[in-house]
Amino acid sequence: MTDDPFAKLTRYAARDNRPSGGVPQAPTLGSFIARDRERIADLEVSATGFIILLDGRKEISDADGSHHYRKGDALLLPAGWRGTVVNEPDPTSGFYRSLILLFPAEMVRRLLRAHGDALIGDGRRARDYRVTPTPGLSDAVLHAAEGLSRTPPLSPSIVEHRCMEVLLALLESGVWWLGPVAPNGLVEAVRALVRSQPDQAWTAERVASALNLSNATLRRRLAEEDSSVRRIMTEERVAHARHLLETEGRTVQEAAEACGYASRSHFARRVRSATGRTPSALQRGG
Known part of the structure; x- marks a missing residue:
C-alpha cells in the first residue's frame, strides 16, 4: 500500500458536490471542496457517512473531545452523531477536499442483520471514529465510487451491491459503530x-x-x-x-x-x- 491508500479517489472530487439535505434513500457519493476554513456547529448526521480526506485537515468535536484528521485519513460517522466539524484547507495546495459516501439506514440495517453477530461482545469503542484502511476496503470504495459516478448510470441493484461491499469491508475492519452510537x-x-x-x-x-x-x-x-x-x-x-x-x-x-x-x-x-x-x-x- 502507498502512504495514501485512497489517492485514486481524487478523480471523484473534481468539484464541490455536497449531498443535499435530508435522509438519503439510496447510496450517495458527494465531495466537499473549499478554499476557506469552514466551521459547521451543532451538526447532526442524518445517515451513516464514510468520509475520506483527500486534501487538508478535519477536526470533529463531540462529547468525547476533539479528534483530528489529515490527508489520507478516513472516518465513519454513524447516523445520529452530533457535534462540530471544522475543515481546514491545506496551506500548500490551498484546498480542502473530501469524499463522503452516505448509506441509507435500511441498507446498514440489512448488513447488520446478516453479519452483525461480530458486534456483540466485541469490546471496542468508536473513540475518534477513525477507520484503518485495508486493501479490501480501498478497493471496495473505489469500485463503489466508480459505480456511483458512471454515465449512463448503473442499475440501482448493482450500485447497492457495490456499496454493500464497502459496508462489509468496514465491518470486517472492526468498525462496529456502523449502527450504535451514544451521542x-x-x-x-x-x-x-x-x-x-x-x-x-x-x-x-x-x-x-x-x-x-x-x-x-x-x-x-x-x-x-x-x-x-x-x-x-x-x-x-x-x-x-x-x-x-x-x-x-x-x-x-x-x-x-x-x-x-x-x-x-x-x-x-x-x-x-x-x-x-x-x-x-x-x-x-x-
Missing part, C-alpha cells in the same frame, strides 16, 4: 443498537456487552435516565412494526418476525398496548 446519552445508544437489529433477542447482558459496559452499569445508567432495556426494546420494536405494517404493507406475521417476536399473539398484545390498535388495524390504516 446523547446511553438511552440513545441502546435505541440505536436495537433499531439496527430489531429482530435480535436482545437482553441486558447482550446490550451491555455490545456497548462495552458491565450489566450493572448499564442498568444503573439507564435507570438514571428513567429507562430500561425492556422499555427501549419494546418502543423500538413497536415503532418498526408500525412502519412495516403502515408503510411497507407487510403481513402481521412478517412484521412480528422482523421485530423479533416468535409469538404472533404476544406481538399483537405489545402493539395494542403501545398504540391502542391491533396490528391488523394498523395494516389497514384503521
